[in-house]
Amino acid sequence: MQIKQLIEKIEGEAELDFTLSHGRVEDVTINFGFYRGIEEILVGKHLLDALVITPRVCGICNHAHLIASVRAIEDGYQKAGVEVALSPKAKGIREFTLSCELIQNHMKWFYLTILPQLERLVGAETGENYALKASYLSSTITKALALFAGQWPHSSYAVPGGVTCDPTYVEVMQAQSLLDETIRFFEEVVIGMPFECYLARDKALHLQEIAGDFGRLLGLMEREGMGEVGQSHDRFIVFGEEIFFRSGKSMATTVSGVDVRYVEEAIQQGSYAKAVSYKQRLYEVGPLARAMVAKEPMVKSLHKYYKDSLLTRIFSRVHEVVRLLDYSKTLLQNLRLDEPSATLPTLPKLDSLEGVGVVEAARGSLIHRTRVVEGHITQYDIIVPTQWNLSHGNALERGIAIEAMVGSETIEKASFIFKSFDICSVCTTQ
Amino acid sequence: MSIEKTDSSYDLLYRSFKERIAQLETLPKMDESNSIERAIEEKGFSRRDFMKWAGMMTAVLSLPSSFTPLMAEAIKVADRLPIVWLHMAECTGCSESLLRSAEPTIDSLIFDYISLEYHETLMAAAGWQAEQNLEGAIEKYKGRYILMVEGGIPTGNAGAYLTIGGHAKKGKDIAYEASEHAAAIFAIGTCSAFGGVQAAVPNPTGAVGLSEITHKPVINVPGCPPSEKNIVGTLLHYILYGTLPALDAYNRPKWAYRNRIHDLCERRGHFDAGEFVEQFGDAGAKEGYCLYKVGCKGPYTFNNCSKNKFNQGTSWPVQVGFGCMGCSEPDFWDTMGVVGEPLSEKLYNTTFSGMGADATADKIGVTLLSATVVGIAAHAVISTIKKPKE
Ligand code: SF4
Numbered sequence: 147m148q149i150k151q152l153i154e155k156i157e158g159e160a161e162l163d164f165t166l167s168h169g170r171v172e173d174v175t176i177n178f179g180f181y182r183g184i185e186e187i188l189v190g191k192h193l194l195d196a197l198v199i200t201p202r203v204c205g206i207c208n209h210a211h212l213i214a215s216v217r218a219i220e221d222g223y224q225k226a227g228v229e230v231a232l233s234p235k236a237k238g239i240r241e242f243t244l245s246c247e248l249i250q251n252h253m254k255w256f257y258l259t260i261l262p263q264l265e266r267l268v269g270a271e272t273g274e275n276y277a278l279k280a281s282y283l284s285s286t287i288t289k290a291l292a293l294f295a296g297q298w299p300h301s302s303y304a305v306p307g308g309v310t311c312d313p314t315y316v317e318v319m320q321a322q323s324l325l326d327e328t329i330r331f332f333e334e335v336v337i338g339m340p341f342e343c344y345l346a347r348d349k350a351l352h353l354q355e356i357a358g359d360f361g362r363l364l365g366l367m368e369r370e371g372m373g374e375v376g377q378s379h380d381r382f383i384v385f386g387e388e389i390f391f392r393s394g395k396s397m398a399t400t401v402s403g404v405d406v407r408y409v410e411e412a413i414q415q416g417s418y419a420k421a422v423s424y425k426q427r428l429y430e431v432g433p434l435a436r437a438m439v440a441k442e443p444m445v446k447s448l449h450k451y452y453k454d455s456l457l458t459r460i461f462s463r464v465h466e467v468v469r470l471l472d473y474s475k476t477l478l479q480n481l482r483l484d485e486p487s488a489t490l491p492t493l494p495k496l497d498s499l500e501g502v503g504v505v506e507a508a509r510g511s512l513i514h515r516t517r518v519v520e521g522h523i524t525q526y527d528i529i530v531p532t533q534w535n536l537s538h539g540n541a542l543e544r545g546i547a548i549e550a551m552v553g554s555e556t557i558e559k560a561s562f563i564f565k566s567f568d569i570c571s572v573c574t575t576q
Numbered sequence: 577m578s579i580e581k582t583d584s585s586y587d588l589l590y591r592s593f594k595e596r597i598a599q600l601e602t603l604p605k606m607d608e609s610n611s612i613e614r615a616i617e618e619k620g621f622s623r624r625d626f627m628k629w630a631g632m633m634t635a636v637l638s639l640p641s642s643f644t645p646l647m648a649e650a651i652k653v654a655d656r657l658p659i660v661w662l663h664m665a666e667c668t669g670c671s672e673s674l675l676r677s678a679e680p681t682i683d684s685l686i687f688d689y690i691s692l693e694y695h696e697t698l699m700a701a702a703g704w705q706a707e708q709n710l711e712g713a714i715e716k717y718k719g720r721y722i723l724m725v726e727g728g729i730p731t732g733n734a735g736a737y738l739t740i741g742g743h744a745k746k747g748k749d750i751a752y753e754a755s756e757h758a759a760a761i762f763a764i765g766t767c768s769a770f771g772g773v774q775a776a777v778p779n780p781t782g783a784v785g786l787s788e789i790t791h792k793p794v795i796n797v798p799g800c801p802p803s804e805k806n807i808v809g810t811l812l813h814y815i816l817y818g819t820l821p822a823l824d825a826y827n828r829p830k831w832a833y834r835n836r837i838h839d840l841c842e843r844r845g846h847f848d849a850g851e852f853v854e855q856f857g858d859a860g861a862k863e864g865y866c867l868y869k870v871g872c873k874g875p876y877t878f879n880n881c882s883k884n885k886f887n888q889g890t891s892w893p894v895q896v897g898f899g900c901m902g903c904s905e906p907d908f909w910d911t912m913g914v915v916g917e918p919l920s921e922k923l924y925n926t927t928f929s930g931m932g933a934d935a936t937a938d939k940i941g942v943t944l945l946s947a948t949v950v951g952i953a954a955h956a957v958i959s960t961i962k963k964p965k966e
Contacts, residue, residue, distance in 0.1 A: 179739035182665050182730075182773070183780030190777065192914040198901055199909065202773040202800065205669030278619065289890045296896035297886035299669040299801055303896045305856050305916065310897035312862050418737075487897075488857025493916070 160569065164557055171554045176536050176547070181418040184576040188526035193219060193499075193518045194306075196526065200514065201300050203528065204573045206254075208299045209247040209291070210507030211528075213240060214514040216304045222501025222516060223306065228494045235485035236308035239294050241389055242321075242477045243301070244505070245470045246291035249328070250284035251508035252433070252467045253336075255568050257283075260460060261363055267562050268370050279359070283331060290324040293317045307490030313483065322478050329471050336360050337468070344468055348443035353461075360464050367457050376456030376563040378550040379543065382435035383424055383534070385409075385513060386506030389473060393504075395429060396438040406502055406513060411529060414538050421537035421545075422529055430454065430546045431510025431534040432568065434462040442469075456550075459566050497521065507531055509568050530573040586640055593646050596818045603656040603720075612652050636809045636884075637816075638831050650815045657815065658721045660713050660754055664747045665738050665774050665783055666727030669801045670765040710750070714757055722814065723758035724807075725751060725786050728767040728774050732782025748789055755790035760814050762795050763787065764807055766903055769796035769826075776909035785906075787827065795820060796827045800903035803884040806832045826906060828878065837874035837900045840882045843867065853897070856916075861897055871916040872899030879904040 165173040184203050188196055196215040201208035220230045232240075257280035265271045288298045294311050295301030303310045333341055338357025347355075353364045367373070382396040385406055394401045404424065412421045429435070434454060437445035445462050452458045496518075503514040510531030517525040539545040544552065547567050554560035605611075616626055630647040634640075639647075661671070713721065729748045730737035738747030755761055763769040763786040774783040787794040797810050810829055813821045821829040838844065846852070847866035854860060854869055868875070877900050885892045894900060901915060902908035913919055 179744060180665070181737045181781060182783070183737075184773070186778065186780040187773070187776045187909075192917075194915045195909075198915050199773060199776070202667050202669070205667040205672040205801075208667070208669065285888065289887045292887035292890040294896065296891050296893040296898060297801075299667075299672050302893060302901065302915070303898045305898075308857055310856050310861065312864075312897060486857055487861065488855075490857070492855060 162561070162564065164560065166557075169555060171552055171557070171560045173544075174548045174551050174560065175538065176419075176545075177417045178419050182576055185526050185528055188523050191523050193222075193516065193521060193523055194493075196514070196516060196523065197305070198302050200528065201302070203530075203576050204570060205299050206251055206570065207247065207507045207509065207512070207573065209243060209295065209301050210505050210512050211514070212301060212304055213244060213505045214503040214507075214512050214528075215516070216306060217503030217505065218501040218514040218516040219306045219499075219503070220501070221503060222499030222518065223490075223494055223496065225501060226494075226496050226499050228490075228496070230307055231489060232308055233485040233487070233489055234480075235482055236487055236489070238477050238481050239309050239311065239313070239487075240304060242474055243291050243295050245389060245474045245477070246287045247298070248506075248508045249287050249467050249470050249474075250291075251568070252463050253283040253287075254280045256280075256336075256363075256464055257359075259565055259568075261359060263562055263565065264363060264366055267558055268366055270366055276359075279335060283328060283336075286324050286331070287328050290321040290328075293321050293324075305488055306493060308486070308488030310488065312487050313481075315483065318478055318481060318483070322475075325471070325474055325478065329475075332467070332471060334358070336464070341468070341472065345472060348447070353448075363464075364457075364461065367460065372460075373452035373455045373457040375554065375559070376459065376550045376566060377453050378430060378546045379428060380454045381427070381429050382438045382454075383429035383431055383511065384436050384439045384506065385504045385511040387504075388506060390440060390469065391436050391506045392440045394439045395424070396435070401439055401441065406504060409513060409529060411527065411533075417538075419536060420533060421540075422533040423537065423540070426540065426542075428537055428539065428543060428546055429534060431531045432459075432463070433466040433510075434459045435510060436466070436506065437462050454550075456563055456566055463568065495521075509570060509573075510534060528576060530570070530576075532567070532570050532573055535567045536569065586642070590643065590646065593643070593650070593816050596816060597646070597649050597653055599818075600653040600656045600815070605655050610655075612655055633805075633809060633812055636805050636831075637813055646816070647812065650812060654811070654815055657759070658713065658717045659724055659811075660710070660717075660721050660758070661724045661726065662710075662751060662754055664725060664727030664751060664768065664786075665730050665781065666765070666767050666772070668726075670726045670767075672801070710754070714754060718757045720759050721757070722811065723754050723761045724764050725754075725761070725768045726764045728771045728783035729786060729789050730774070730781035730783045731789070732780070737781040751786060752789055755786070755792050755794075758792070760795070760820070761786065761790070761792055762797055762807075762810055764797050765802050766798040766800045766908075769794075769798040769828075770906040772800065773909060775907070793820060794827060795823065795829060797832070798826075798828060798904040798906075799879060799881075801886075802904070803832075803879075803881065803886065805884045806880070824878065828904070832880050833878040833904065835878065835880065837877045837879055837881060837894070840880070841874055841894060842882060843894060856897070864897075867894060867897065867899035869918055870899060871901075871914065871918055873902035873905075873908070873912045873919060874900040876912065876919060877902045877905055877908075 161177045163175040164171055200211040200215045203211050223230050257276040262276055291298045295303045336358045337360050385393050387393050395404050408425050410423055414421050448458050498519045500517045505512050513529040515527040535546045537545040551560040551563050631644045634644045634647045729751055735746035735748040766772045768786050770785045771783045797806050824830055843866045851865040852869045853865045853867055881892045902912040
């Protein structure tokens with residue numbers, strides 16, 4: 147039996163075609179009926195224009211696109227022999243703003259998608275309007291972001307060699323108080339316990355100790371056996387090196403190095419989305435992958451029991467928020483405002499360059515590749531996280547999200563698993 | 577209600593607003609069991625917050641403060657005018673900026689509350705049901721609803737670059753049909769107003785602004801993203817006046833897009849003094865000098881960002897030293913040129929070429945603009961001669 151299902155509320159929409167047999171999902175095809183052609187548009191533009199064009203790929207991870215594009219240019223300069231050394235201040239500001247974007251994304255996903263849909267799925271609706279909590283959290287933290295980046299979405303303040311903003315202690319204090327407010331709300335409402343207590347746990351943590359809305363979500367998931375479903379290939383990859391993220395790939399119990407040169411893109415039949423693989427194999431990206439590669443104790447201990455299940459995947463994303471909030475606090479404390487913001491006094495006039503920019507976006511590794519001839523872009527590739535997770539698969543194996551959905555008893559459950567990957571349609575097809 | 581005014585010329589306007597509100601009041605509410613007042617109260621806003629907000633919106637629309645109580649009344653009858661919000665080819669950034677990243681401000685509550693009969697990123701219904709909701713809303717509120725469209729309209733390849741819903745309808749057909757029966761049409765954001773980023777050369781999908789596919793008048797509220805105040809203001813303006821606002825040559829409401837960024841810029845004093853940032857990160861940047869030479873397009877861009885700012889008034893690009901990129905002008909991706917480089921003498925191959933000839937609505941703006949260009953050239957010379965300040 148074939149059933150078509152439209153999935154909305156994923157920054158655009160996707161169409162899933164389910165094949166069912168014996169009351170279970172046997173196969174799924176994922177299609178996006180949407181295309182804008184951003185990579186084509188970049189061709190012929192001045193190399194710096196990528197800094198403002200690529201963020202427009204996505205209204206929700208636009209800042210990550212900005213960082214990837216600025217790094218691609220910096221990498222190109224460096225390969226051409228121009229030294230690009232960011233000041234610790236510029237680096238810190240970029241990390242802080244990136245953390246803020248990740249936090250707002252994860253919390254919107256949690257409150258607008260995962261929690262209400264899980265409640266509906268298992269018939270445990272509270273009728274609460276979670277949108278308000280989502281927007282309170284995300285607006286508070288994006289204000290902190292905007293203090294350095296000017297606005298969100300579509301910030302433009304990162305330039306080759308640093309950032310354009312010159313914050314004073316006033317802005318830093320404002321950012322600190324916005325961050326404190328986010329943490330307070332998070333403690334009271336999301337996890338229902340003090341930060342220190344939460345962070346003091348490693349593997350000994352019993353999920354039952356977590357209270358608040360996150361606790362409620364975990365409780366429902368455990369009750370429904372969601373630690374047993376949604377498993378995929380249990381293979382993870384991370385390319386970005388920042389915040390507390392480390393690059394590498396994790397398979398079985400080993401973590402090994404990766405090289406972005408082996409990332410390949412391929413056109414897929416019947417969809418505007420391209421598939422992406424690493425040495426011909428498929429990998430999951432995102433918060434679960436980041437935790438697995440960095441051997442984050444809490445996620446590792448959960449993974450030991452539940453593998454890459456729905457429960458582990460969802461836990462990892464919210465868990466990442468706690469760590470990001472904590473890390474951001476330290477970042478602000480360590481900012482030295484007397485350091486320079488941008489360190490390339492004049493932008494080198496280079497005729498030709500080729501560079502790769504990598505960043506850990508909310509949904510996983512984001513890669514930009516730029517090729518510039520006579521100051522103008524001749525080729526630009528944007529490889530977004532969702533492409534990794536939503537590839538159709540190849541002759542050897544199914545795509546990551548498809549494998550996770552296969553075996554589900556109902557289409558509703560499968561769609562929920564699909565959303566646990568935090569899908570972004572506009573990024574995937576651009 | 578007593579009216580205190582100093583300027584009697586507003587009497588007529590005040591009376592016409594009152595009539596308009598009374599008229600709207602007779603229309604059926606969208607949801608008889610609820611009211612905006614109650615919704616606002618439920619979310620924990622006090623009457624004082626609400627009046628403060630009404631006062632701010634009054635100022636945004638350049639009305640005297642004595643109109644504040646009317647503004648408050650207007651918003652209470654807003655639920656007689658359902659809104660249909662459509663997503664076309666876009667990044668979802670406009671609604672991110674309006675609805676999700678806004679704290680539950682009254683702005684976003686009002687949008688949340690007055691209908692949004694069809695807003696994919698918000699509504700709980702998914703898939704087939706969403707499609708039915710749209711058709712239902714159009715049928716039910718024929719000739720009465722306000723259509724807000726976010727995103728450009730791909731027309732290339734017969735519109736195949738955007739298919740929506742279970743019947744794989746083309747985006748352009750949905751937008752056309754929804755426009756046919758709308759009482760007023762607002763294009764929210766630069767994509768919907770002028771085609772936006774996807775319409776940049778070579779425009780692979782043939783993306784156009786909404787006004788290109790409908791014969792009905794479209795009010796453009798551009799910006800990438802647009803300010804939430806401009807979106808809500810456009811709506812309130814329509815509620816109060818019942819007619820389209822005064823528009824400029826690009827169909828932008830004059831109350832919001834009358835001035836150039838440059839006119840109200842906080843760094844303008846430095847521009848006038850010939851003090852420029854020469855390179856990002858230099859001493860001038862630390863001093864907050866003018867960003868013209870590092871690519872600010874504020875002198876050519878009409879919008880009120882310096883007043884509204886973003887993220888609830890937190891900041892805006894000029895404040896963090898990047899400069900304006902011209903995002904509320906048509907085709908700025910191609911015509912405003914390179915990020916980080918001034919437009920200067922390239923001006924006449926740009927957006928404004930030809931504008932001088934048929935300057936009707938914006939005659940004054942354009943004249944001022946040419947004066948500024950001369951000013952910039954002069955300043956640029958001065959500042960290269962002058963030693964940078966210690
Ligand atoms: S050129 Fe830009 S930074 Fe300078 S005064 Fe004008 S708008 Fe402001």
